[in-house]
Amino acid sequence: MTVITDDMRDIIASAMLSYAATTCPDGTPNLSPKGSVRAYDDDHLIFMDIASPNTIANLKANPSIEINSVDVVKRRGYRFKGTAEILQPGHEAYEWLNFWLLDLNGPGYPAHQTVLVRVDKVSAVESPAYTFGSAEEEELSETWYSRHEAAHNAATQGSAEGVWKKQ
Structure with a gap:
């Protein structure tokens, strides 16, 4: 097996x-x-x-x-x-x-x-998003990739703290 x-x-x-x-x-x-x-x-x-x-x-x-x-x-x-x-x-x-x-x-x-x-x-x-949300893997991946990219960019310029705040 x-x-x-x-x-x-x-x-x-x-x-x-x-x-x-x-x-x-x-x-x-x-x-x-x-x-x-x-x-x-x-x-x-x-x-x-x-x-x-x-x-x-x-x-x-x-x-x-x-x-x-x-x-x-x-x-x-x-x-x-x-x-x-x-x-x-x-x-x-x-x-x-x-x-x-x-x-x-x-x-x-x-x-x-x-x-x-x-x-x-x-x-x-x-992620609970799969269980309780209506998101599919492709949608979640796009959202989280964008957040990680924004956090990385912000960290190289100072602070990434604001990236995770709800817009």
């Missing part, structure tokens, strides 16, 4: 930044952004440990993990719950992801180890 669909792969790619949630030894959550999340195969996600000492320490003590990937323009995404395995350089999955990162960014990123996540459960994340 395929857990990771083509739509999930597309969302992960378009989100460009996902968030990994682990549990600290004292039981508190640890949420860490990950720019290297990819679907490795139909059952696994993968990301590189570039600067993630807390995430790695938490996973060594408790391999349970949740990864959220949300395309902010489409206003939808997925929650992936699973079990992590830490892989060292030389492992096929490590080399696969490291090759992609080097091709994307060039040399210079310290790729310490890879986290391979067996996905056990997936659930959708959607």
Whole structure:
């Protein structure tokens, strides 16, 4: 059974930044952004440990993990719950992801180890606009893309605060 669909792969790619949630030894959550999340195969996600000492320490003590990937323009995404395995350089999955990162960014990123996540459960994340509104994805995407573009432009010129106020 395929857990990771083509739509999930597309969302992960378009989100460009996902968030990994682990549990600290004292039981508190640890949420860490990950720019290297990819679907490795139909059952696994993968990301590189570039600067993630807390995430790695938490996973060594408790391999349970949740990864959220949300395309902010489409206003939808997925929650992936699973079990992590830490892989060292030389492992096929490590080399696969490291090759992609080097091709994307060039040399210079310290790729310490890879986290391979067996996905056990997936659930959708959607804006309430899909549930309670009459908006379709194309309409929401156009609106949110315009807002993000305006916020980016305003931020480069001073403050983006006014962009989010209702006109």
